Amino acid sequence: MNEPDATILEWIQQAKQGNQDAFAELVYNYQDAVYNLTYRMLGERAEAEDAAQETFLRAYLHLYRYDAERSFKTWLLSIASNHCIDRLRKRRIRWLSLDDPLPSESALALSSSEPTPEEWTLKNERGQGIQRLLDELAPEYRAAVILRYWYDYSYIDIANTLETTESAIKSRLFRARQMLAEKLRPTETGHDVINSLLEGS
Amino acid sequence: MTDTVRLWMQEKLDGVLAEEQENLLAEALQSDERAADEYARLEQIDHALTRAPMLRASNRLAATIMARLAEQLQMEAQIDQLPEDVRQAFLLSLSLVSLTTMPMMVASSWMLLNRRDTKALQHSIETAIALEVLLLRALIFLLQEVEQHIERDPRKARFILSALPIVFAGMLETLVPKSLSQSSQTAVEAVEVSVKPARRTRPAADQPAADDLWTQLEDSEAEEQPKRRSRLERD
Numbered sequence: 001m002n003e004p005d006a007t008i009l010e011w012i013q014q015a016k017q018g019n020q021d022a023f024a025e026l027v028y029n030y031q032d033a034v035y036n037l038t039y040r041m042l043g044e045r046a047e048a049e050d051a052a053q054e055t056f057l058r059a060y061l062h063l064y065r066y067d068a069e070r071s072f073k074t075w076l077l078s079i080a081s082n083h084c085i086d087r088l089r090k091r092r093i094r095w096l097s098l099d100d101p102l103p104s105e106s107a108l109a110l111s112s113s114e115p116t117p118e119e120w121t122l123k124n125e126r127g128q129g130i131q132r133l134l135d136e137l138a139p140e141y142r143a144a145v146i147l148r149y150w151y152d153y154s155y156i157d158i159a160n161t162l163e164t165t166e167s168a169i170k171s172r173l174f175r176a177r178q179m180l181a182e183k184l185r186p187t188e189t190g191h192d193v194i195n196s197l198l199e200g201s
Numbered sequence: 202m203t204d205t206v207r208l209w210m211q212e213k214l215d216g217v218l219a220e221e222q223e224n225l226l227a228e229a230l231q232s233d234e235r236a237a238d239e240y241a242r243l244e245q246i247d248h249a250l251t252r253a254p255m256l257r258a259s260n261r262l263a264a265t266i267m268a269r270l271a272e273q274l275q276m277e278a279q280i281d282q283l284p285e286d287v288r289q290a291f292l293l294s295l296s297l298v299s300l301t302t303m304p305m306m307v308a309s310s311w312m313l314l315n316r317r318d319t320k321a322l323q324h325s326i327e328t329a330i331a332l333e334v335l336l337l338r339a340l341i342f343l344l345q346e347v348e349q350h351i352e353r354d355p356r357k358a359r360f361i362l363s364a365l366p367i368v369f370a371g372m373l374e375t376l377v378p379k380s381l382s383q384s385s386q387t388a389v390e391a392v393e394v395s396v397k398p399a400r401r402t403r404p405a406a407d408q409p410a411a412d413d414l415w416t417q418l419e420d421s422e423a424e425e426q427p428k429r430r431s432r433l434e435r436d
Contacts, residue, residue, distance in 0.1 A: 020267065023270070024263065027263045027266050027267065028263050031258040031262050031266075032256070032258050034258075035256060035257070035258035035262060040256075049259065049265075052258065053266050053269055057266070057269060057270055060270055129249070130253040133246075133249075145250065148215070149253065155215075173211065174207070174211045177211065177214070177246055177247070178243075181243045181245075181246050182242075184246065
């Protein structure tokens with residue numbers, strides 16, 4: 001993973017000294033990366049925005065803990081992932097196991113809140129199906145998949161971000177893919193919801 | 202299909218599979234229809250995930266974050282500006298809460314572990330736990346009220362500080378039911394019976410009343426022992 005460049009390090013240094021403008025620069029630079037992660041983790045726009053805000057607030061308050069040897073983006077994504085995992089745990093949703101039947105199409109419907117342009121794009125593309133697939137995974141598995149596919153992180157990068165071991169990440173990705181592939185298997189009635197969602201991808 | 206083939210599939214998707222193993226995987230997929238079917242599904246998932254779009258944050262997100270940050274820093278600055286006596290009041294309140302609750306918690310746990318088969322003690326423990334819960338709730342309420350008062354007028358801190366011991370005494374007076382004094386006496390006796398061997402090693406020579414109490418407790422313990430034994434034999 002790339003080392004943080006000099007400008008970023010300069011902003012971090014100034015932000016540590018209480019310079020809010022410098023921190024604003026960091027926010028502008030990394031807001032998309034953080035928001036994409038929180039949205040993919042939580043699957044809901046308003047909650048994802050709130051989680052992204054919380055991530056940056058925590059980052060500001062704990063800037064003194066940031067190790068300049070590490071990538072700042074990885075550090076931020078680590079805060080965001082942990083925060084989203086906590087939120088998902090609090091939701092107390094019973095995650096679907098491999099033996100559970102697929103949810104009905106109505107149950108898979110996204111939030112009824114007004115969709116943003118991105119969400120309209122998602123609706124018209126495969127993104128919606130992808131999000132539904134992600135929603136089927138347990139939080140730790142979901143985080144590993146998101147960091148692997150959206151951020152192109154290696155096993156070791158994901159392990160550093162999620163503060164775990166490389167073998168644990170391999171295992172999570174393995175299981176997550178197996179679970180998702182299982183969802184692609186046509187049901188007894190021949191109705192394959194997830195597969196139809198992925199059509200065109 | 203073996204686990205090794207499954208592992209190769211994953212590593213192939215992640216682009217970390219060695220060339221030699223890649224050839225072995227290709228052979229396995231050709232000879233095993235189930236493996237080929239599974240790999241096809243894994244590839245489909247992999248392609249879908251790889252091509253999924255990266256979402257962009259809304260334009261207002263950064264502004265909202267900075268506004269929230271400013272608000273939070275302002276709040277923290279206000280807390281930092283609290284007068285020294287108000288800080289002392291908070292610290293004292295917290296210490297009092299700990300002082301009030303810790304011995305009760307320790308005593309309850311200790312009694313529970315050592316004398317849980319005594320009926321009267323069990324009743325006392327239940328009552329003590331209920332009282333503990335009640336006290337904690339009352340303390341939380343009290344602290345919230347105190348915070349509000351100090352927020353409105355920091356000068357009240359001194360008054361509240363001096364009134365706290367009286368409030369605590371009043372709370373105990375009101376909350377502890379009269380019936381508890383009876384059962385707590387029994388509980389205390391039971392506890393003393395348990396610690397008796399430790400205490401007997403250094404008796405207070407100038408306290409005949411205390412010695413009498415130990416003798417009484419010894420007698421009652423001696424009376425109880427055959428009863429317990431017969432109960433055990435019956436069971």
